[in-house]
Amino acid sequence: MTDLERWAALPDVPDLLPGEDRAFGAGLFVDLVPSSCWFTNVRSCVARRDWERLRRMITGRAGQRCEICGNREDRGSRRWLEAHERWAYDDRTRTQALRRLICLCTDCHTATHFGLAQLRGVGDRAMAHLRQVTGMSTADAEAHVEAAFELWHRRSAVTWTLDLTMLTSAGITLNPPPDADQRPAVAEENLRQQREF
Template sequence: MDYINRPPGKLISRQAMTLPATATPDSVDIINCCVPYWDERKFISAGGQYKIGLGYYIPKDAYLHDFEEWLPRKWQYRGEPPVPVLLPDMLPSSVWEANLRHMLSDEEWDRLRKFCYQAAGNTCVACGSRGEPHIEAHEAWSFDERTGIQKLKALLSLCPTCHKAKHLGFAQRIGLLPQVLDRLKWLNDWDDEMLKTELAKVQARQEELSKRNWTLDLSFLRTYGVR
């Protein structure tokens, strides 16, 4: 079996890089990388490549350690046992209908999401897709059970399929749950039983978070000039 080196001295099977037919990002021959425009020269100097229509990428037989800072999470070394690349959100039921886009002006939201896309080189930070056909911004939150604070931690650039994997209820409502579950299995190297186990954990965590009210902390936005 063909293997690719992972840092430090770790190996990942090329077989694990094969995508299911229902969840295929742009190419099976290359890895698209999350390269902001300010890192272009550094990426190219390291041996990365760029083509119009493909964006920044490396061949899948490249030594991935040289490009670790730009790799989508799927291709990063994730420890032993590997941590998941992507998990569905565990948002409490009290905030299911709330989202950052509706809290901000159109101008503020556009500025935030466009910077999010630029920082990831208009690439999905989870799977490396160039967007299928566009990129979306996803809000990442943390929950402090001691203080009751729900804190905005980051905005993530995700393709539509990976974004729906963060919102399984929405994926189910629009009839795309099978494709989204396939994406979760591929991203995280799960079989059906592991998928079932992990989703049960997510549901249990969500139910626990829903037992209380949460206070929003949006201080993260000050970094981008939003008060």
């Protein structure tokens, strides 16, 4: 029987994770992950079985809709529902702490990761979605993106300590991410492979 335990169903993840702030980071905004934090996202830091448990909980509690624009998944237009992390950065302790998991559609997620959208050649589409959802003018949206990149540059100069206690307190198993000094090289290789694909 012990050999079968690895296939046993795990309990559901609670709809509200310990310490999660469901109001943290409300709305659609450009939220660039510092380069020193690349590959510390939840999906790369948890075991595959736990990721599936989290993903099901996130989309389920959102009613199978994007928590920003309200869109549902639409396979025909290649719009999926995706999990996104909202992080708090403590400059004093240099800690990147997970504060919220949110369900986003592909369009809102692409706008949120605007820098990656530009690298993938879909920056115009991301900008149009950002403006449509937020009601920003072109000038306001461009100023918002510029401010997000300024913050990204400042935060990328710091090595952050990762705080995922919100997950470990819910019984989620963590996989260690790449060391901070290895993340930019891993990211560059990942982007190269995506371009070739």
